[in-house]
Amino acid sequence: xxxxxxxxxxxxxxxxxxxxxxxxxxxxxxxxxxxxxxxxxxxxxxxxxxxxxxxxxxxxxxxxxxxxxxxxxxxxxxxxxxxxxxxxxxxxxxxxxxxxxxxxxxxxxxxxxxxxxxxxxxxxxxxxxxxxxxxxxxxxxxxxxxxxxxxxxxxxxxxxxxxxxxxxxxxxxxxxxxxxxxxxxxxxxxxxxxxxxxxxxxxxxxxxxxxxxxxxxxxxxxxxxxxxxxxxxxxxxxxxxxxxxxxxxxxxxxxxxxxxxxxxxxxxxxxxxxxxxxxxxxxxxxxxxxxxxxxxxxxxxxxxxxxxxxxxxxxxxxxxxxxxxxxxxxxxxxxxxxxxxxxxxxxxxxxxxxxxxxxxxxxxxxxxxxxxxxxxxxxxxxxxxxxxxxxxxxxxxxxxxxxxxxxxxxxxxxxxxxxxxxxxxxxxxxxxxxxxxxxxxxxxxxxxxxxxxxxxxxxxxxxxxxxxxxxxxxxxxxxxxxxxxxxxxxxxxxxxxxxxxxxxxxxxxxxxxxxxxxxxxxxxxxxx
Ligand SMILES: Nc1ncnc2c1ncn2[C@@H]1O[C@H](COP(=O)(O)OP(=O)(O)OP(=O)(O)O)[C@@H](O)[C@H]1O
Ligand SMILES: O=P(O)(O)OC[C@H]1O[C@](O)(CO)[C@@H](O)[C@@H]1O
Ligand SMILES: [Mg+2]
Numbered sequence: 001x002x003x004x005x006x007x008x009x010x011x012x013x014x015x016x017x018x019x020x021x022x023x024x025x026x027x028x029x030x031x032x033x034x035x036x037x038x039x040x041x042x043x044x045x046x047x048x049x050x051x052x053x054x055x056x057x058x059x060x061x062x063x064x065x066x067x068x069x070x071x072x073x074x075x076x077x078x079x080x081x082x083x084x085x086x087x088x089x090x091x092x093x094x095x096x097x098x099x100x101x102x103x104x105x106x107x108x109x110x111x112x113x114x115x116x117x118x119x120x121x122x123x124x125x126x127x128x129x130x131x132x133x134x135x136x137x138x139x140x141x142x143x144x145x146x147x148x149x150x151x152x153x154x155x156x157x158x159x160x161x162x163x164x165x166x167x168x169x170x171x172x173x174x175x176x177x178x179x180x181x182x183x184x185x186x187x188x189x190x191x192x193x194x195x196x197x198x199x200x201x202x203x204x205x206x207x208x209x210x211x212x213x214x215x216x217x218x219x220x221x222x223x224x225x226x227x228x229x230x231x232x233x234x235x236x237x238x239x240x241x242x243x244x245x246x247x248x249x250x251x252x253x254x255x256x257x258x259x260x261x262x263x264x265x266x267x268x269x270x271x272x273x274x275x276x277x278x279x280x281x282x283x284x285x286x287x288x289x290x291x292x293x294x295x296x297x298x299x300x301x302x303x304x305x306x307x308x309x310x311x312x313x314x315x316x317x318x319x320x321x322x323x324x325x326x327x328x329x330x331x332x333x334x335x336x337x338x339x340x341x342x343x344x345x346x347x348x349x350x351x352x353x354x355x356x357x358x359x360x361x362x363x364x365x366x367x368x369x370x371x372x373x374x375x376x377x378x379x380x381x382x383x384x385x386x387x388x389x390x391x392x393x394x395x396x397x398x399x400x401x402x403x404x405x406x407x408x409x410x411x412x413x414x415x416x417x418x419x420x421x422x423x424x425x426x427x428x429x430x431x432x433x434x435x436x437x438x439x440x441x442x443x444x445x446x447x448x449x450x451x452x453x454x455x456x457x458x459x460x461x462x463x464x465x466x467x468x469x470x471x472x473x474x475x476x477x478x479x480x481x482x483x484x485x486x487x488x489x490x491x492x493x494x495x496x497x498x499x500x501x502x503x504x505x506x507x508x509x510x511x512x513x514x515x516x517x518x519x520x521x522x523x524x525x526x527x528x
Pocket of ligand 3: 239240267
């Protein structure tokens with residue numbers, strides 16, 4: 001089977017192997033044929049649903065440029081006879097003088113932006129934006145919005161902009177708010193959302209719709225979607241939420257329902273794969289500066305001041321890393337991805353003592369997920385999980401504080417001034433800053449355009465600064481973590497001049513060093 005011939009979409013991509021010319025009259029409808037083909041191929045184990053190397057199928061390997069499109073599903077994949085309608089934006093005042101109102105169906109966004117002359121063109125995603133044809137009449141839309149997982153600055157802005165986007169751009173006025181996360185679908189009453197109701201909510205932190213962990217019951221949720229006549233579902237949440245959204249999309253498809261499922265990635269941990277950055281992350285990093293600054297002011301005003309600031313980051317140390325890089329007052333940053341050790345040569349105690357001698361004070365930023373292996377050793381048997389199944393973390397901040405105190409006062413007989421600051425919830429419970437607010441608006445509008453155009457099972461987000469529709473399954477395959485082998489971590493080490501904890505000393509930290517080296521050896525080398 002040769003996709004390069006059967007797919008009408010293929011000709012849309014000019015390049016060395018492109019021999020087909022896209023019919024200039026065909027826009028979204030053209031691409032939809034392609035999805036139909038693609039979806040049926042997905043049932044064939046020979047074709048991965050996510051990665052169809054369109055050009056890789058050509059017979060002449062000499063001209064294979066490795067172009068791959070990782071496309072999102074469309075309602076017509078399983079409802080082939082759905083009618084389409086002209087996009088009302090065609091007559092919208094807002095877009096009246098826009099040069100190119102609609103994204104072209106052949107517009108894609110490259111996942112890998114740094115390439116070499118001979119490198120393969122790689123994976124691409126569909127560009128997000130308004131499409132010439134829509135698959136919903138305005139008056140037929142009944143949308144709902146749900147927020148799940150932990151808080152993050154900007155959730156309310158996304159809610160507001162989905163409501164306003166649906167109403168102002170597409171004339172939709174039937175929008176429901178599902179309260180209290182996934183379980184709210186089947187256990188709570190809905191809220192009616194209008195631009196007036198959500199007008200001021202972006203000025204507040206938290207989520208206007210309330211949130212929760214756990215409680216995802218796919219059958220009950222989709223039953224409820226069906227019973228209420230909902231046909232667009234906007235799901236705002238982190239990696240767990242996106243996994244839940246994927247289950248909902250699969251069930252909707254199985255039941256053959258005309259329901260578009262759109263995921264909007266949310267997490268201050270910035271651990272969602274593929275996208276450049278999650279909304280609220282910058283706001284959280286900015287807020288973390290206040291805690292770091294307080295720690296610095298405190299410790300530089302006393303003798304042998306040691307400031308410890310604990311920041312969020314369950315499995316990913318991005319907040320700690322970026323807060324450290326932004327601050328310049330941090331002497332050492334500890335993250336979950338980089339094992340560290342306390343005693344011996346190259347260890348944390350030695351470094352603290354050096355900095356105290358040099359500067360009279362030290363500031364340490366620790367991500368909450370760092371050093372969990374040590375804590376687990378000292379607090380055996382504690383292995384609790386939250387309602388979503390996420391491991392509950394032990395308090396590394398308190399553990400570190402106690403260990404440092406014991407070492408310096410008992411062993412080294414040094415008087416120290418310890419200041420421990422735990423601003424964890426403060427950095428995520430605030431409204432988003434200006435740039436996050438703009439980012440949230442783009443995410444919301446892109447999600448609305450995608451759902452109106454009939455795309456489903458997608459997550460929206462920026463890939464190399466261009467907003468794209470990414471299959472939800474792709475986003476949930478892996479988790480974004482700080483790569484110790486990337487230049488960004490090296491930049492941090494170069495900025496703080498802290499130990500890398502790679503100096504092996506068999507008598508003390510040898511095991512940790514070995515763990516780190518094994519970890520690095522198993523990592524895919526990438527650079528940012
Ligand atoms: N594998 C899964 N399948 C279905 N639902 C899931 C899955 N994982 C998590 N969920 C549901 O998603 C919701 C949110 O998950 P979780 O609490 O892990 O937060 P999250 O979305 O990852 O956000 P964050 O980590 O930023 O707080 C919960 O209601 C949970 O039940
Ligand atoms: O205490 P909660 O609300 O369950 O959330 C804590 C977790 O949520 C996050 O903010 C996002 O996953 C993590 O950084 C943190 O571990
Ligand atoms: Mg999560």
